Every structure is written in structure tokens, then in C-alpha cells.
Amino acid sequence: MPLRPETARQIDAMVTEAQSTGHAPSLIVGVIRDGTLAHLATAGTHPRPDADLQYRIGSISKTMTAVLVMRERDAGRLALDDPLRRHLPEVNAAGAVTLRQLLGHAGGLQREPDGPWWERSEGVNLGALLAGFSATKIAYPPYRAFHYSNLAYGLLGAVLERITGTPWAQLLQERILAPLGLHRTTYAATEPFARGYVVHPWYDTLREEPRTDTRAMAPAGQLWSTVADLARWAAFLADPDPAVLAPGTLDEMCAPVVIGDPDSWRGGYGLGIQLTRDGDRVYAGHGGSMPGYVAVLAVHRRSRTGIVGFANSYGFRTGGIGELGQRVLTHVLGAEPAPARPWQPADAPPPADLAALTGRWWWMGFPLDVTWDHATGELVGTLRGERITRYAPDGPDRWRGRGGPEDGEVLAVLRDDAGRPVALDIATFVFTRTP
Numbered sequence: 001m002p003l004r005p006e007t008a009r010q011i012d013a014m015v016t017e018a019q020s021t022g023h024a025p026s027l028i029v030g031v032i033r034d035g036t037l038a039h040l041a042t043a044g045t046h047p048r049p050d051a052d053l054q055y056r057i058g059s060i061s062k063t064m065t066a067v068l069v070m071r072e073r074d075a076g077r078l079a080l081d082d083p084l085r086r087h088l089p090e091v092n093a094a095g096a097v098t099l100r101q102l103l104g105h106a107g108g109l110q111r112e113p114d115g116p117w118w119e120r121s122e123g124v125n126l127g128a129l130l131a132g133f134s135a136t137k138i139a140y141p142p143y144r145a146f147h148y149s150n151l152a153y154g155l156l157g158a159v160l161e162r163i164t165g166t167p168w169a170q171l172l173q174e175r176i177l178a179p180l181g182l183h184r185t186t187y188a189a190t191e192p193f194a195r196g197y198v199v200h201p202w203y204d205t206l207r208e209e210p211r212t213d214t215r216a217m218a219p220a221g222q223l224w225s226t227v228a229d230l231a232r233w234a235a236f237l238a239d240p241d242p243a244v245l246a247p248g249t250l251d252e253m254c255a256p257v258v259i260g261d262p263d264s265w266r267g268g269y270g271l272g273i274q275l276t277r278d279g280d281r282v283y284a285g286h287g288g289s290m291p292g293y294v295a296v297l298a299v300h301r302r303s304r305t306g307i308v309g310f311a312n313s314y315g316f317r318t319g320g321i322g323e324l325g326q327r328v329l330t331h332v333l334g335a336e337p338a339p340a341r342p343w344q345p346a347d348a349p350p351p352a353d354l355a356a357l358t359g360r361w362w363w364m365g366f367p368l369d370v371t372w373d374h375a376t377g378e379l380v381g382t383l384r385g386e387r388i389t390r391y392a393p394d395g396p397d398r399w400r401g402r403g404g405p406e407d408g409e410v411l412a413v414l415r416d417d418a419g420r421p422v423a424l425d426i427a428t429f430v431f432t433r434t435p
Contacts, residue, residue: 019043029309035235054193055310058288065219066272102152104257108140109149123215157219196292209292234306296325303338346374361431
């Protein structure tokens, strides 16, 4: 569904202003709602941007690498708490650093591999990357602090290749890009693509940047994509295709592994996913940069609303494309909140045995209101009018919490000698019909 004209006009103005003050040769931002590209805002003419124009996405590539790792975990071929050295004996110096810690930038690894700046240099092969690893690459003990590490994702790509016997780029194509129809997301630039520049700070002239093959470090930031393709990837991160990744696994990826700024808690990192707090909302996604390019992807998963954006200047000013993307996303959510799901009456009441579980229950004077969701067959428990947990059937007189504060906990129905339900035992907290 397209945005309202006034909302679209305001976003267009934000992007035009950012391109002008930020000196971006070209700038493009797409808004995603309910899985589709709802609006496209563009500015600049070097080149003139459109939804099919490729830009380099940099570290947004990490989100795809992380999904590949989680697929291997779900298939039982690795565990997140495996030490890295279990899969790559060549990096024994990594000690007890685990795959989970690498995914969340909590393993204490230094940011970059050995050698010249990998983003602007032709890459090395996997053997050279592993040979360059030593104990000196450990900056901190695990979990002492958030420390962003491109090297971590080069090593995760090596783990994937070692486990599957398939190069990272081929694995990506077979398991993510082809199934999701991301045909314009490629390892190397494919015309039409925007050339990337550095803008001279005094003269406003452009210098074209190299487009390197980062090879063993490709899982950290190699890919190119378009707004149309990356919008589909943003929609996937909001509501995944189970054929590619189980929705529960993506939920797991979006839970914080580490907080990036302990003083304010404005951002953190999950399993390959950057998390940014904006007021009461949390956005999931990633930023990206490579010489000549910056990119952003952010989604508000609950409303299935997101943004993607690119600029073809590494030094894009005015706070950067991440700040612009967050402002656009927050504006859309404020101007056009997701509509409530229409209520539908039930065709019939629940079975009598289930109906007997609904109504008000009490624990220590606190009310628990239990209702029946006829669409899903679940019980919905609302404690004190605010804490909501859904319960799915899990056996006779047994329900399992699904989401909410009692996620994973068991609701057991307690009955009297006549078989009537007299209490609900939720994780040892017993609710009865009287306060």
C-alpha cells in the first residue's frame, strides 16, 4: 500500500535536503510496508538513482552471512556455542571464542585482518586469512565489551565453507538469493550500477573509488544490491520465508547478544543483526559502507515497516545515511501507524471444557484474564491488564507460553475430583477463581 501523499512529500523533502547538505552524488531511500516497496525517494544525478540501480551494500552482507550460519545451526551441523577452533583448527589461538560471540561482536576480536585495509585492497584467499590469525588479534576477553569485528565475519565465512564444502558466494546464491528472487544482488558489480566516489572537501570534485574483490573477507561486506532487492530482504527480516529460515530462528537473531552503549542502551547487536532503540521502538537491520558507498537497512518488525537506502559517497555528511534512515522510518511510523487487525466474531463458542478455562483468575490479588483466540485455538492470558502471553496446546491440560512474559513456561490446568478446573498453575504460580 503506497504512503499517503503528504507523508511521501515529507520523506522526499528529507531525502532532497540530505543529498544537498550531505554532498551525495546520488541518494535513494525506499520505504517498505507489508512486504512491498511503498515509496521511493531519490535525489542527485551522478547517476540518477532508481530502484534497479546497484550500489555496494557493505556490511549489510553480514546479515546474510548470519542467516547462513543459523541455517547450519538449525540443520544440526554446528552449535552456536561451539568454539571457533572446533571448525577451524588453524585458529587455535582464538581459545574459547565461540560462534555466537563472533556473530554478536562479543568475542573480543580486533576489527580488521592482517595486511592493508581490506575494503580498499584486493583480498587474500582463505588460507592466507587463517594464517594471519594469532593471539594478538584478541583485543578483549569475550563479553567484556561490544567490539565490532569485520575479521569475525571473514572467519564465520570460513566456517561455512569448511562445514558445507561450498564457497560462501555459491552458498549464498543457492540458499538465499535464488529462493528469495534477489536476482540483482550479486558478488561483483553488474550494470547498471552507481560508481562510488570520495567528494573533495574543498572543491566538491569527485574521485572514483576502486571496486575490490575482497575474497576471503567477502562475507563481511562484498555484496552489491538494489533498492528493489534489498526491500525484499528487509521484508524477509521482518517476516521470514520459512523455506529459507524458521521465523523463530530470526526472532532469536534479533534478541540482543550485547549492548553497544551501556550508558544509554540506544543500540546493541544480536546474532548478525544490529538493534537500534528509538523511543519505545526497536529497529533491526544493519548499516554498510565500502569505499565510495554507504547503505542502511532497518525494519520495525512488529509493524512490518522498514527502510533501505544508498548513497555513492563514502563521506556522506549530515550524520550519515544511518541517521537519515532512522529519521525516515520513525517519521513513517508516526505519520502512518500500522492499522489494527480487524476483529472477526467467532463462528461458534469453544468446546465446553476449554470455555471453562476462560474468565478471570487470581494470584495474590492480581487478576489474570484468560480469553480464547478462535482464529488460532490458543489461550490468551492478560495479567494485570498489561502483560499478555499466548498459550498453545502442549498436551492434556497443558499449554505452553508462546511470546510475552511467560514465553516457554507451562500453564497446567488443575482439576477437582469432579474434573472441574479449579486453578491454573503457571510456572508454580497458582491462580484460582478467588482473589
